[in-house]
Amino acid sequence: MQLTQRAKQVDRRPMNGWEKSYLPAILKGMGITISHFFKKKATIQYPEQKRTFSKVFRGVQILNRDEEGRERCTACGLCAVACPAEAITMEAAERQPGEEHLYREEKYAAKYEINMLRCIFCGYCEEACPKDAIYLSQTFAQANYDRKGFIYKKEDLLIPNPKEDPEAYRRAVGERPVK
Amino acid sequence: MHLLIIDSFYIWEKLILVVFIVTLCMLVAMYATYGERKVAAFLQDRIGPNRAGPFGIFQPLADGGKLFFKEEIIPLASSRTLFVIGPMLAMTTALLTSAVIPWGPALHIKNRNVPFQIADINIGILYIFGVVSLGVYGIMIGGWASNNKFSLLAAIRGASQMISYELAMGLALIALLMLTGSLQMSDIVDHQVHGRWGGFLSWHIVRQPLGFLIFFICALAECNRTPFDLAEAENELNFGYHQEYSSMKLGFYLFAEYINMFISGVVMSTLFLGGYDIPFVNEASWHIDPNWLAVIGFCVLLAKAFFFVFVFMWIRWTVPRFRYDQLMNLGWKKLIPLALLNMIVTAVVVLWMRK
Numbered sequence: 001m002q003l004t005q006r007a008k009q010v011d012r013r014p015m016n017g018w019e020k021s022y023l024p025a026i027l028k029g030m031g032i033t034i035s036h037f038f039k040k041k042a043t044i045q046y047p048e049q050k051r052t053f054s055k056v057f058r059g060v061q062i063l064n065r066d067e068e069g070r071e072r073c074t075a076c077g078l079c080a081v082a083c084p085a086e087a088i089t090m091e092a093a094e095r096q097p098g099e100e101h102l103y104r105e106e107k108y109a110a111k112y113e114i115n116m117l118r119c120i121f122c123g124y125c126e127e128a129c130p131k132d133a134i135y136l137s138q139t140f141a142q143a144n145y146d147r148k149g150f151i152y153k154k155e156d157l158l159i160p161n162p163k164e165d166p167e168a169y170r171r172a173v174g175e176r177p178v179k
Numbered sequence: 180m181h182l183l184i185i186d187s188f189y190i191w192e193k194l195i196l197v198v199f200i201v202t203l204c205m206l207v208a209m210y211a212t213y214g215e216r217k218v219a220a221f222l223q224d225r226i227g228p229n230r231a232g233p234f235g236i237f238q239p240l241a242d243g244g245k246l247f248f249k250e251e252i253i254p255l256a257s258s259r260t261l262f263v264i265g266p267m268l269a270m271t272t273a274l275l276t277s278a279v280i281p282w283g284p285a286l287h288i289k290n291r292n293v294p295f296q297i298a299d300i301n302i303g304i305l306y307i308f309g310v311v312s313l314g315v316y317g318i319m320i321g322g323w324a325s326n327n328k329f330s331l332l333a334a335i336r337g338a339s340q341m342i343s344y345e346l347a348m349g350l351a352l353i354a355l356l357m358l359t360g361s362l363q364m365s366d367i368v369d370h371q372v373h374g375r376w377g378g379f380l381s382w383h384i385v386r387q388p389l390g391f392l393i394f395f396i397c398a399l400a401e402c403n404r405t406p407f408d409l410a411e412a413e414n415e416l417n418f419g420y421h422q423e424y425s426s427m428k429l430g431f432y433l434f435a436e437y438i439n440m441f442i443s444g445v446v447m448s449t450l451f452l453g454g455y456d457i458p459f460v461n462e463a464s465w466h467i468d469p470n471w472l473a474v475i476g477f478c479v480l481l482a483k484a485f486f487f488v489f490v491f492m493w494i495r496w497t498v499p500r501f502r503y504d505q506l507m508n509l510g511w512k513k514l515i516p517l518a519l520l521n522m523i524v525t526a527v528v529v530l531w532m533r534k
Contacts, residue, residue: 034222
């Protein structure tokens with residue numbers, strides 16, 4: 001019974017004298033390697049060139065703002081509950097009068113931290129969020145000199161304000177369609 | 180009558196030649212490391228070193244600089260003197276071989292015929308064999324003095340491999356010597372340049388294809404190149420005989436390997452590919468300055484040698500390492516009988532032609 005079309009019958013006959021000299025097999029192998037010599041290389045020169053990611057790429061999280069530059073997060077904690085790696089912690093605070101231009105709802109996250117050493121970039125936080133406040137960007141390959149630096153604070157995670165710095169905001173949004 | 184004509188010009192001319200050729204060997208070995216990495220990368224669909232300078236051409240300098248600044252470690256349990264002598268010997272023997280190779284046609288400087296060869300001794304090939312078999316001491320002494328069982332295993336492997344393959348190599352060459360009737364390197368080249376058949380047909384590779392093949396395989400083994408790199412065998416013996424070495428002593432071993440590769444390429448070109456001969460042209464009819472002719476011949480020889488170096492690398496990145504018993508079987512049961520057969524057939528043909 002043949003399970004696949006690609007199965008090849010192996011020739012198990014003992015080698016003849018010419019084959020025993022290894023030369024035909026070696027020459028064949030050299031033919032294969034030299035054909036690769038002239039092939040187009042798949043290398044991407046990383047820091048200068050970057051590969052384009054798919055629209056659903058899951059990189060570092062970003063905390064979203066609305067069109068007026070107000071933080072969307074209400075510190076409901078659903079992302080922290082959804083997180084299988086338990087990487088997210090937050091502290092809520094109440095919006096004071098006069099802070100309406102900063103926070104969209106009456107409750108906001110005073111402290112919001114993601115431990116990037118724990119995060120597995122599964123994207124469950126993005127799915128859990130009822131306010132579209134957190135999503136995974138196309139940024140990746142973070143680097144730091146100590147472990148402490150990998151605990152990203154709210155300042156590290158917040159997207160640039162679209163009113164104050166539209167250029168940086170556009171870059172942070174990237175190719176991803178903003179909901 | 181002077182038995183030995185030595186004047187100051189002679190000494191200067193030889194000194195300059197020695198410095199030139201040693202520098203050349205070093206430079207070629209330096210860039211052979213770069214070439215090796217590039218060739219390996221290209222054969223594996225990669226790009227290879229390209230960060231240090233344009234196309235990464237300063238990579239060898241960076242590598243050399245790194246080796247120089249590394250800490251020099253001599254293991255306490257090693258035998259100190261031999262440990263230091265090992266890499267020196269490997270390097271010296273690698274460079275010594277270049278002395279008898281005719282690098283090009285003779286130069287004419289101030290009405291003097293200056294041969295482009297350090298020493299045109301009449302036992303050139305024997306000299307090469309002698310020096311090449313000394314090369315095994317570099318590996319043996321280094322491996323033994325390290326006082327490390329992997330190094331020792333590598334040294335034993337290297338020694339037995341080199342000794343077995345030298346036999347087949349020598350036998351393959353005897354057939355060639357029957358054709359030329361001389362051991363002198365310049366004679367062998369002349370024999371091919373002014374051959375009866377013209378073009379490249381008078382090169383020895385045409386008349387001795389089997390001899391060339393055997394010699395080529397043995398040269399691979401003598402250079403410790405894959406598929407015969409059992410003495411290094413990074414996955415079995417942790418780099419074998421140079422495992423305990425660091426800094427420039429390690430650099431010397433690695434360098435010696437590349438110099439050996441280059442020199443064996445040159446030797447093969449000289450013996451089998453007509454040395455500095457340019458095929459299909461009669462250089463004498465160009466009527467140009469003989470010095471330019473020497474330069475062109477030299478470049479042609481280099482091109483042939485580089486081709487061999489490339490093939491060595493090409494083989495290295497194609498063929499996996501032989502197992503030890505396969506290596507010994509190939510050497511003793513296949514190459515030596517083949518070389519003997521080749522020798523006998525050549526002898527019969529030479530005698531028959533002469534009759």
